[in-house]
Amino acid sequence: MNARKKIGIVGAGMMGSEIALCFARVGYLVSIKDATLELAEKGLANVSRVLDKSLKKGKITEDEKVEIISCLMPTDNYGDLSDADLVIEAVFEDETLKKQIFSDLDTVCKADCIFATNTSSISVTILSTAVRKERIGQFLGMHFFSPASVMKLVEVIPGIDTQNETVDIVMNILRSIGKEPIRVKDVTGFAVNRIFHAMLIETCRLLEEEVASAEDIDKACKLGLGHPMGPFELMDILNNALNLEVEEILCNTYGERFRPRPNLKQRVAAKHLGRVTQRGWFDYSK
Ligand SMILES: NC(=O)c1ccc[n+]([C@@H]2O[C@H](COP(=O)([O-])OP(=O)(O)OC[C@H]3O[C@@H](n4cnc5c(N)ncnc54)[C@H](O)[C@@H]3O)[C@@H](O)[C@H]2O)c1
Known part of the structure; x- marks a missing residue:
């Protein structure tokens, strides 16, 4: 996956907005979906605040900030995620809500799109049952740590039916954004x-x-x-x-x-x- 491939983030809260930033700052195009456009824009405002801190510290320039923001598209419409190569879900920690979101995404996202959940405590395998059997091999957990734009570790959690190829692709994507992924079994609390x-x-x-x-x-x-x-x-x-x-x-x-x-x-x-x-x-x- 190259740096201009498209990422979808569902849930523009604390984790979702920071995860979006991780991708946008190396040039990925990121659609951030929340329940309303206002909430999605709130996520973008959070990204802007984080970037302002980096600007103040001289870590990025004003032009770089503008470029990063231009990679981010807030939306309240699943249709904007239809051409994403990877979608990461970061909504409230609620099994029913997460399953509903994956089921909705399954109907709009392209066939080879990988689905990831940032859940902290729900079984990845249980969440993966929300998608059709054709997609279940492309479903896994991607557990970021807060603040995601700073913390390097990501736990990558395959479910029972996740294909090894999906794990390899995701590990490489994470390395491309400067993260250090580790593979962890789908157990409560992960590692x-x-x-x-x-x-x-x-x-x-x-x-x-x-x-x-x-x-x-x-x-x-x-x-x-x-x-x-x-x-x-x-x-x-x-x-x-x-x-x-x-x-x-x-x-x-x-x-x-x-x-x-x-x-x-x-x-x-x-x-x-x-x-x-x-x-x-x-x-x-x-
Ligand atoms: N906070 C942490 O330190 C941390 C660390 C790792 C993983 N996580 C996990 O990340 C996930 C998100 O946590 P958070 O702290 O960012 O929560 P948060 O409350 O800050 O954000 C959740 C977002 O999901 C949105 N949302 C709710 N319903 C939605 C829907 N139907 N469609 C789209 N968006 C919807 C909310 O509007 C909100 O913006 C949880 O599963 C949590 O367990 C959190």
Whole structure:
């Protein structure tokens, strides 16, 4: 697939807009579809804000920004995705909604178009059942990390019926946008969220047992393990309600080892969700 091939993104929210930027900045043509044109344009405005930050830091020029934006087309019409070579779905984490979208896309997209889902927690194989059997071999998971325009890793998740050729094509497309893809089995949490939440749960346990303060545990991870950010700081950026939700999903599948800690549940009940509510593990109100 060359750099002028066409990408479709469905869902112009936080992930969809950032994923669109990853493709547009190396010259792919990207149609971004949301439920309304206004929402799709909101996604484009988010891309513009991210580019403005790069502009300020001198990483891109004004001309380059204009060129990147010109590769992006907001739409509320599936018809604009009919000639896409790859469509990536990044709508709300809702199985029924995602299945409906893939079923709709299946009727409008060309036969060789690859379908990818950016789901964090729904089985790729289950979502793939929404498309006709002729397309099921061209369906997989492409799990980006936030912020997608910065994070290099992408988990590539074949479903039971995904063809190896599809995996190879997608791996190459991801390399062409500067990502480092890894192949991961279609299991709950894939690989990264299992590693991450195993660590977060132990982190919460350390705090409960008063082994060290939240500040010092963050310091330990940064200075002792080389992490760019401490786990409590990171949980507050991600939103503790979302952290709890992911751990509940992991616990449903894997049992006790992923049971969320009571101190995380308390934070969520008290609406100490993190930066979004000015209070999480730390206080951001001042
Ligand atoms: N937030 C993260 O850190 C993260 C990381 C990896 C994967 N994900 C996954 O990415 C997906 C999107 O997450 P997000 O954080 O960007 O959510 P978001 O709420 O920011 O964006 C979702 C977008 O989907 C749109 N949408 C809803 N219904 C639609 C429809 N019928 N047609 C078109 N668009 C529709 C919404 O209007 C919204 O713009 C989820 O599946 C999530 O699990 C999120």
